[in-house]
Amino acid sequence: MLRSEPVAGTKTRRFEIVIESLIRVLGFSTIGFVVLIFLFLLRQGLPFFFQVPPINFFGTRWYPTFGLFGTLPLILGSILVTLTAVVIAVPLGVATAVFVREIAPGWAREVLKPLIEVLAGIPSVVLGFFGMNIVAPLVRTTLNMPTGLTAFTGALVLAYMALPTIISVAEDALDSVPKSYRDAGLALGATKWQVIWRVVVPAARSGIVVAVMLGLGRAIGETMAVMMVTGNAARMPLTPDSLFRPVRTMTATIAAEMGEVAQGSLHFHALFGIGIILFVLTFLINLAAARSIFQKRRRGGLR
Amino acid sequence: MNARFVVQRVGFALLSLIALVVVLPILVIVAIIVVRGVGAISWEFLTTMPHDGMKAGGILPAIVGTIVLTFGTAVAAIPVGVGSAIYLSEYARDTLFTRAIRLAIVNLAGIPSVVYGLFGLGLFVLFLQFGTSILAGSLTLAIMTLPVIISTSEEALRAVPTEYRTVIASLGGTRWQGIRYVVLPQALPGIITGIILGLLRAAGETAPILFTVSAFFLPRLPHSLFDRTMALPYHLYVISTQVPGMPQEIQYGTALVLLMVVLSMNLVATLIRGHFRRRRPW
Numbered sequence: 099m100l101r102s103e104p105v106a107g108t109k110t111r112r113f114e115i116v117i118e119s120l121i122r123v124l125g126f127s128t129i130g131f132v133v134l135i136f137l138f139l140l141r142q143g144l145p146f147f148f149q150v151p152p153i154n155f156f157g158t159r160w161y162p163t164f165g166l167f168g169t170l171p172l173i174l175g176s177i178l179v180t181l182t183a184v185v186i187a188v189p190l191g192v193a194t195a196v197f198v199r200e201i202a203p204g205w206a207r208e209v210l211k212p213l214i215e216v217l218a219g220i221p222s223v224v225l226g227f228f229g230m231n232i233v234a235p236l237v238r239t240t241l242n243m244p245t246g247l248t249a250f251t252g253a254l255v256l257a258y259m260a261l262p263t264i265i266s267v268a269e270d271a272l273d274s275v276p277k278s279y280r281d282a283g284l285a286l287g288a289t290k291w292q293v294i295w296r297v298v299v300p301a302a303r304s305g306i307v308v309a310v311m312l313g314l315g316r317a318i319g320e321t322m323a324v325m326m327v328t329g330n331a332a333r334m335p336l337t338p339d340s341l342f343r344p345v346r347t348m349t350a351t352i353a354a355e356m357g358e359v360a361q362g363s364l365h366f367h368a369l370f371g372i373g374i375i376l377f378v379l380t381f382l383i384n385l386a387a388a389r390s391i392f393q394k395r396r397r398g399g400l401r
Numbered sequence: 402m403n404a405r406f407v408v409q410r411v412g413f414a415l416l417s418l419i420a421l422v423v424v425l426p427i428l429v430i431v432a433i434i435v436v437r438g439v440g441a442i443s444w445e446f447l448t449t450m451p452h453d454g455m456k457a458g459g460i461l462p463a464i465v466g467t468i469v470l471t472f473g474t475a476v477a478a479i480p481v482g483v484g485s486a487i488y489l490s491e492y493a494r495d496t497l498f499t500r501a502i503r504l505a506i507v508n509l510a511g512i513p514s515v516v517y518g519l520f521g522l523g524l525f526v527l528f529l530q531f532g533t534s535i536l537a538g539s540l541t542l543a544i545m546t547l548p549v550i551i552s553t554s555e556e557a558l559r560a561v562p563t564e565y566r567t568v569i570a571s572l573g574g575t576r577w578q579g580i581r582y583v584v585l586p587q588a589l590p591g592i593i594t595g596i597i598l599g600l601l602r603a604a605g606e607t608a609p610i611l612f613t614v615s616a617f618f619l620p621r622l623p624h625s626l627f628d629r630t631m632a633l634p635y636h637l638y639v640i641s642t643q644v645p646g647m648p649q650e651i652q653y654g655t656a657l658v659l660l661m662v663v664l665s666m667n668l669v670a671t672l673i674r675g676h677f678r679r680r681r682p683w
Contacts, residue, residue: 099596114575118492124481128505128551131544135512138523183467193419201413211422212671217427219667221605222633224656227641228430262424291409319513321608326642349515356612361527373519377512384511
């Protein structure tokens, strides 16, 4: 940044100082918001951790009306749905990114990119609505099950919601691999296909990991669509067929129950307690993703 | 022809197929909602109050609610977001503190929407006693929208070449004058695109407004900032899960209206971006 010596009058200079400090305050505000969010989650959530013994909190049964606040089924439910979604979305997302960046002819790129942006823009409640009315019946009839509202259905919908994030971040990662790498590979007699999988993708590895992390973060925090398609049964997903039975995630529990609890009750504080877990979890995931972002920034030079 | 090229052929075909698998459902989703919802759309549907327990009539209060909330979000988020972007692009140096700000932005972007709802309930509704209101909901949505506005605006500001700033400085202009009269106008299309993309997210979100604004059924228009209101995304959630015997057509019609609101904002953002990218002087 440059340091200028303004030839302006004192009035202009005073105005400059005012506006500069205002912009500084705005610049710092985001840190303030993160702190504020955490503080207010703690304020309403901490009483719960004090009033309920940890044994109850990490128990296996979530029946708030009977004073049972075992969050384990909800945490495992979230993990089951999220991991399945990521397992579905990552190969599809990375493959699509490779296709768009490395292979697709110009016209295909012009069609694909806006469509993926459209997917990113569809509100989660609309996808949940679609999942409920179209995907769930489809899952039920093809797998011949009593209900289509299962963890698997949730994972399918979530996978599609995570795809735009994964595709665009992975695309950036592929984009930042220098052209000279590709040229060198081709000059050695490798096919384009070999260059993609043995040179370009390995070189973009760290960026692709970031894509996966951000997709994971997006999936675990998703609320409305998941609530509408997973059936919301708070049971421990331990049996092998759990994937094809209803589950309940942490986000869905908060969204579904907050409207019905009395403010200040133990149940009310318990829902904030789940909020704290979610906040910390996504914070860690994003921290891990951001670390690699900063490393890339420091190394620089690629673009 | 050697086997390596056969592998390449098969591989490319497979990747095209996967891309198709990814993209096709998007078209199917939009098509199904349009086909099943278009029958419900009429002047009456868009401009009248719901009645008979929402099973008949229009969705006017939900549409107005979404417009009011999005407007409130814009008023709160634009100054903070653009100001923050100006700080990051024009004033901040690469210090540990600036890294902390960037980390905060990444984390704000990653916080689950329902956690924003909890935060809004804790701070705006209960602590500041705004009650369940348009004000509480707009502020909650505004904070959620900030990361999108900040990162796209910063990118737009950084794209303006350094010479533009040096020239102003050489003419005796102050740093703010350079920003105000040269950098900001040049970056404006990019900033506007970012703002629209952020607001589009706010318009479609349900979880943050669940506990901060939403009224299940309120067949009148909001009177003040402290009023509750219906909103399109929450209304779609309510009529598709909470009301038994809801006519399918109204559900799909509501989904279609919401989808069109969001997609048209998306289209405007894309058009602005494309138009100015072509005209950019550098």
